[in-house]
Amino acid sequence: MFAYHLRLGLKSLRRNPVLTALMIGAIGLGIGVCMTTLNVYKLISGNPIAHRNDVLFAVQLDSWDIQRAWNQDDPESLPLELTYRDAQQAVLQSDIPDRRVIMRKAAFVLASNDEKSEVKPEIVIGRLTLGDFFAMFDVPFEYGGAWDKEADSTSEPVVVLSKKSNDTLFGGENSVGRSVRLDDIEYKVVGVMADWQPVPLFYDLNNGSINEIEQVFAPFSRGELLEKSSAGNTNCWKPEEINSLTEFLNSECVWIQAWVELATPAKEQEYKTFLDAYVAEQKKLGRFARPLKTKLSNPDGWLVINEVVQNDNRVLLGISFMFLAVCLLNTVGLLLAKFSGAAAVISLRRALGASRMEIFRQHLMEVSIVGIVGGVLGLGLGYLGLLGARQLDEGYERLAQMEWTVGLMALGIALVSGVLAGLYPTWRITRLQPAPYLKTQ
Amino acid sequence: MEIRPILSAMMRNKTGAILVALQIAITLAVVTNAVFIIDQRLEKMARDPGVDSPNLIFIQSIGYRPDYNHRNTIAEDLELLRAEAGVVAASPVSGVPLSGGGSSTGYRAKPGTDEAGNIPGNYYEVDEHGVAAFGVKLVAGRNFTPEIIQKPDQPTSEMVPELIITRAMAKELFGTDDNAVGKPVYDSLGQNATVVGVIEGMLGAWPNWDKLPQVVFHPLVDRGPNMRYVVRAEPGQRDRLIPLLEKKLIDANDTRVITWVRPHDYFTARSYSDDRSMATLLGVLTVLLVTTTALGIVGLASYTVNARVKQIGTRRAMGARRVDILRYFMVENWLLTTAGLVIGCVLAFVVSYWLSTAFELPKLNPLYVLSGVALMWVIGQMAVFVPARRASAVPPAIATRTV
Numbered sequence: 156m157f158a159y160h161l162r163l164g165l166k167s168l169r170r171n172p173v174l175t176a177l178m179i180g181a182i183g184l185g186i187g188v189c190m191t192t193l194n195v196y197k198l199i200s201g202n203p204i205a206h207r208n209d210v211l212f213a214v215q216l217d218s219w220d221i222q223r224a225w226n227q228d229d230p231e232s233l234p235l236e237l238t239y240r241d242a243q244q245a246v247l248q249s250d251i252p253d254r255r256v257i258m259r260k261a262a263f264v265l266a267s268n269d270e271k272s273e274v275k276p277e278i279v280i281g282r283l284t285l286g287d288f289f290a291m292f293d294v295p296f297e298y299g300g301a302w303d304k305e306a307d308s309t310s311e312p313v314v315v316l317s318k319k320s321n322d323t324l325f326g327g328e329n330s331v332g333r334s335v336r337l338d339d340i341e342y343k344v345v346g347v348m349a350d351w352q353p354v355p356l357f358y359d360l361n362n363g364s365i366n367e368i369e370q371v372f373a374p375f376s377r378g379e380l381l382e383k384s385s386a387g388n389t390n391c392w393k394p395e396e397i398n399s400l401t402e403f404l405n406s407e408c409v410w411i412q413a414w415v416e417l418a419t420p421a422k423e424q425e426y427k428t429f430l431d432a433y434v435a436e437q438k439k440l441g442r443f444a445r446p447l448k449t450k451l452s453n454p455d456g457w458l459v460i461n462e463v464v465q466n467d468n469r470v471l472l473g474i475s476f477m478f479l480a481v482c483l484l485n486t487v488g489l490l491l492a493k494f495s496g497a498a499a500v501i502s503l504r505r506a507l508g509a510s511r512m513e514i515f516r517q518h519l520m521e522v523s524i525v526g527i528v529g530g531v532l533g534l535g536l537g538y539l540g541l542l543g544a545r546q547l548d549e550g551y552e553r554l555a556q557m558e559w560t561v562g563l564m565a566l567g568i569a570l571v572s573g574v575l576a577g578l579y580p581t582w583r584i585t586r587l588q589p590a591p592y593l594k595t596q
Numbered sequence: 597m598e599i600r601p602i603l604s605a606m607m608r609n610k611t612g613a614i615l616v617a618l619q620i621a622i623t624l625a626v627v628t629n630a631v632f633i634i635d636q637r638l639e640k641m642a643r644d645p646g647v648d649s650p651n652l653i654f655i656q657s658i659g660y661r662p663d664y665n666h667r668n669t670i671a672e673d674l675e676l677l678r679a680e681a682g683v684v685a686a687s688p689v690s691g692v693p694l695s696g697g698g699s700s701t702g703y704r705a706k707p708g709t710d711e712a713g714n715i716p717g718n719y720y721e722v723d724e725h726g727v728a729a730f731g732v733k734l735v736a737g738r739n740f741t742p743e744i745i746q747k748p749d750q751p752t753s754e755m756v757p758e759l760i761i762t763r764a765m766a767k768e769l770f771g772t773d774d775n776a777v778g779k780p781v782y783d784s785l786g787q788n789a790t791v792v793g794v795i796e797g798m799l800g801a802w803p804n805w806d807k808l809p810q811v812v813f814h815p816l817v818d819r820g821p822n823m824r825y826v827v828r829a830e831p832g833q834r835d836r837l838i839p840l841l842e843k844k845l846i847d848a849n850d851t852r853v854i855t856w857v858r859p860h861d862y863f864t865a866r867s868y869s870d871d872r873s874m875a876t877l878l879g880v881l882t883v884l885l886v887t888t889t890a891l892g893i894v895g896l897a898s899y900t901v902n903a904r905v906k907q908i909g910t911r912r913a914m915g916a917r918r919v920d921i922l923r924y925f926m927v928e929n930w931l932l933t934t935a936g937l938v939i940g941c942v943l944a945f946v947v948s949y950w951l952s953t954a955f956e957l958p959k960l961n962p963l964y965v966l967s968g969v970a971l972m973w974v975i976g977q978m979a980v981f982v983p984a985r986r987a988s989a990v991p992p993a994i995a996t997r998t999v
Binding site: 400 | 710899
């Protein structure tokens with residue numbers, strides 16, 4: 156029976172190729188457009204560290220101006236970064252977290268340590284962080300690994316290279332134990348990352364969410380590194396004289412990102428209590444003039460706070476689904492016309508003994524073919540759309556490839572919407588009274 | 597006119613008519629809102645940056661060798677840049693306008709620390725060639741003099757002695773853009789500087805900032821080792837100068853690295869890339885949507901024509917002219933389109949309401965809806981014309997034959 160219906164369906168579709176092409180085209184286009192925007196949306200809004208979502212937390216303290224909130228449009232907002240003092244006292248010196256990082260970005264001149272090297276010195280963005288960074292954020296290593304706790308406190312000149320900078324300087328060879336020069340100072344390579352590019356760049360969203368990772372990673376507290384001006388965001392609110400590094404480190408300027416790892420909800424609670432107590436203590440010293448507010452956000456929450464998904468993406472997604480609606484209405488209209496044109500034939504079949512169910516199944520088959528072929532076409536168009544979207548924006552190039560889940564979803568949407576679009580016309584055709592059509596014959 | 601028979605024919609196939617009308621309604625709603633958003637983005641990107649954008653080159657230098665001498669390097673670099681044929685002016689600069697990155701601080705007309713008196717300004721540290729190098733027009737007062745340029749070797753909170761501000765900044769500070777020259781401006785520490793010049797206008801660093809025209813020049817060349825230069829080329833010389841200047845600077849001094857030698861266009865294109873992507877994507881969506889709707893009309897009309905061949909033949913045999921048949925289908929489509937457009941107008945404002953409340957986009961300008969209505973009428977009529985003409989070609993003799 157299945158094969159028979161399939162044959163009938165194909166035959167009916169072939170009878171009117173232009174109409175068939177229009178229907179398949181409409182569904183394909185609708186699906187293709189939705190898939191392109193869904194894909195971009197999903198990649199932008201994805202959480203690349205979802206598997207550690209319940210143990211990682213970004214730390215925020217409201218150290219801002221009593222006269223205005225961090226974001227003037229939102230009185231509940233907290234600064235996205237910490238002051239140096241708070242990063243030290245509330246994050247680094249607490250032993251509650253299982254792991255912790257305080258970090259920032261800076262520009263370096265990266266050069267080979269080999270005098271004869273052909274590789275030209277190059278300006279790269281580096282991340283100054285702690286050794287825990289790599290384990291916390293699940294960074295894969297090609298060679299070697301993170302620096303140890305000792306390097307954090309003694310601040311040895313050690314460095315972890317990204318795959319890209321290791322490729323440039325060492326041609327991709329194992330460079331662990333060898334040296335590079337950062338701002339003309341020798342640093343020992345302790346680790347080389349494997350290919351790693353989280354999208355969005357969840358751990359530092361201050362300068363956009365689809366940025367490339369840093370090229371070198373070095374300990375946060377090295378003297379000469381502390382002096383380097385930031386390549387990230389520094390925000391100050393307090394009128395205070397800053398005429399030296401010490402004054403800057405003691406200022407109310409926020410410029411450090413902090414993350415902690417807390418293995419259990421109990422620990423999370425304990426650390427939150429610690430932070431509240433810390434701020435209460437600081438209030439006695441005349442700091443933190445605003446109402447006491449501290450916040451621990453998991454990566455999901457952090458992506459929301461940083462507004463990673465822009466309104467434009469949501470608008471596009473909404474408009475794409477309206478587009479799909481038009482395509483479906485289009486298909487319903489065409490199917491309706493097509494089926495009603497076949498009224499005479501159907502009446503004949505009914506008169507010859509085909510049941511309503513039979514007619515229903517046969518037309519459902521026809522509709523499903525349109526849905527599936529349209530879906531496959533849409534998959535192709537969606538892929539093309541993604542290629543097109545990648546041309547638009549430097550950042551979009553990092554929207555790697557099509558997500559297979561989105562592909563599956565698209566096929567699902569195609570089939571469901573195709574069948575939904577076909578259900579009404581199919582139902583209508585089964586309600587047909589055969590007699591009048593037979594009479595006019 | 598023969599509207600009544602058309603209507604009664606339509607009533608016999610209500611669903612089909614409703615579907616077409618709904619399609620047209622959604623299309624109108626989406627297209628008007630999309631075009632409205634596209635227009636705003638294009639307008640934003642077309643804003644006059646105030647600086648001589650097409651002829652500007654930015655260059656970054658970072659010293660890294662122990663023997664790097666910051667002040668000497670800058671002096672030599674500037675001499676080299678200014679001596680090059682085709683260079684109009686060059687200045688050290690602390691940031692790139694419209695690049696998305698820069699520095700701002702609070703300025704006040706009276707000393708104090710209250711929030712109300714705090715006027716944020718996006719500042720650029722330049723030397724006495726800054727005005728010429730950016731290509732901005734001085735409308736009042738004078739330029740910085742070489743003696744006044746500050747050269748600190750420590751981080752410092754000291755305020756510069758003089759400022760050049762944009763007209764917009766003057767208006768914001770003093771309530772008027774006249775007579776700003778000579779007035780003192782304070783920082784939040786109570787220090788003050790004198791406004792020595794007013795420039796016509798230029799846009800600051802952040803394209804989405806609502807205070808973008810509030811720009812201030814500081815007479816200062818900061819401590820290193822990072823330094824940036826702005827070079828203004830003679831018209832047509834920019835692209836020739838970019839590789840040349842890069843090479844000359846690299847050859848002149850190897851205690852630093854020269855990088856990011858880029859035209860100003862590069863920075864603006866990057867910061868407008870979100871707007872450009874949005875406009876492009878919406879544009880493509882609009883074209884596809886209108887095409888799909890038009891093809892839908894063609895498909896459906898063709899089908900009705902086929903289904904009615906016998907009736908058309910009968911009408912022709914009864915004396916209807918070809919133009920009558922053509923008109924019948926055109927009017928039928930016009931009625932359908934209009935019904936759809938009426939719903940579409942309402943829907944367009946509903947969508948606009950959703951966009952403005954959920955995403956803080958501005959409210960739809962009704963003119964866009966009117967143009968959308970006109971466009972959809974034309975497209976509907978064009979789409980139906982082909983099948984309608986085929987219908988009018990049906991010979992009267994067909995009525996005498998059985999199907």
